[in-house]
Amino acid sequence: MGELRKDYILDRYVIIATERAKRPHEFTSTSEKIIEKTCFFCPGSENLTPKEIMRIGKENWDIRVFPNKFAAVKAAGNPTVRTDNDFYTFSDAYGNHEVIVETPNHDKSLADLSIPQIADVFRVFKTRIEENLKDPQIRYVSVFKNHGKGAGTSIQHTHCQLVAYNILPEIIRQKEEKVKLHKDCPYCSVISRERDSLRRCFENDSFISFTPYASRFPFENWILPKRHILNLSQFEDKEFGSLAEIVKKVLMKLKELNADYNMCIQYGIENMHFHIEICPRLATWAGFELGTGTIINTMTPENAAEFYRI
């Protein structure tokens, strides 16, 4: 019999449909090969991207950041959100949309990079978030990765994106609201429970990874710092390496499944405990999910965690 489960803090439900359960390797990969003529992210094509924002490394760069050529938002126009005739709330699509290319090597994925390289990627996220927040019109900086076609990318060369914009995302607002209802940080409490649970995946001195109790995606994985910190600016330098070690472990396992995935950085504004959500895209949300907001997941998080641990 399946089980209806609620997210730790959000009013978000999933149905863990064990009757349809499959074994890990029965999840057929969604990953399709992307074919492109010229790669604009490769060394030698630097002049084909918009003007570089920053790089790690000198002539032969290791990480490169530049504006997205097809930006969803731009730092122009009027960022004030206003309402006309009761129902028409709008502003100009204000903000910055950046691309972060994590390696000059066209054939490597984030999982393939060394731990120090992955740590540097997170240091770049920190710098770019801090820089974007200097604009008082920016309310939040979303950093994410779309890996593979099934996760929404059309470019093979590994990269992350950053969208800094003029509203607080609803999902972050809800998490902040829910955290306020608890006396102590609920994420800290969840960590102390999950580290002894069947859902625990990896742990080191500073971070823990587990499959969340109400996983929305097969093999969904969350990574949290064990100490209560809200954002990358509060990281100690060595913690970037500890985070990179866990991220690499999770991504190497997903590579075994050849799974497309999204990785979303969730940082707190007032109270919310920093976390990273890694969401493999091995299933398609359909009418039930769209019509109800309740998500059917055919992989139990307990079995998914076992796959990560072996």
Ligand SMILES: [Zn+2]
């Ligand atoms: Zn390339």
Ligand SMILES: [Zn+2]
């Ligand atoms: Zn906490």
